[in-house]
Amino acid sequence: MQDENLLKPVKALMEAMEVEDDKLIRxxxxxxxxxxxxxxxxxKTAEETAKWIQSDIIxxxxxxxxxxxxxxxxxxxxxxxxxxxxxxxxxxxxLFTVENGLITSWRMRY
Incomplete structure (x- = not known):
């Protein structure tokens, strides 16, 4: 159950990105x-991250x-x-960190 709770927002993000649903991504x-x-x-700060999600992902x-x-x-x-x-x-x-059912950090490890 704990594993599913961790995966839920990350899988939802990947699915929302696939269908280009900006509201669901955010x-x-x-x-x-x-x-x-x-x-x-x-x-990045939370404000910078929100802008990055819009500009680089959405x-x-x-x-x-x-x-x-x-x-x-x-x-x-x-x-x-x-x-x-x-x-x-x-x-x-x-690498995503998930807390309380939401993504709190996203690190691109290239």
């Missing part, structure tokens, strides 16, 4: 959610093909697959 994130690139990258139609989910100890979920957006593609290696 609904998976806590208001205080943060985002960063790389293992050592500095996390507006660019970001999607992950064939997402594979791995639950780590605690409250983290890794998503791997093939990420693509307008003008960009790369292997996805995303």
């Amino acid at each position: 609904a998976q994130f806590a208001p205080s959610a943060t985002q960063a690139y790389g293992a050592d990258g500095k996390m 507006s660019r139609q970001g999607k992950v093909k064939k997402p594979e989910y791995t639950i780590l100890d605690g409250n983290q979920v890794v998503v791997r697959g093939q990420y693509s957006s307008r003008g960009y593609t790369n292997k996805a290696d995303f």
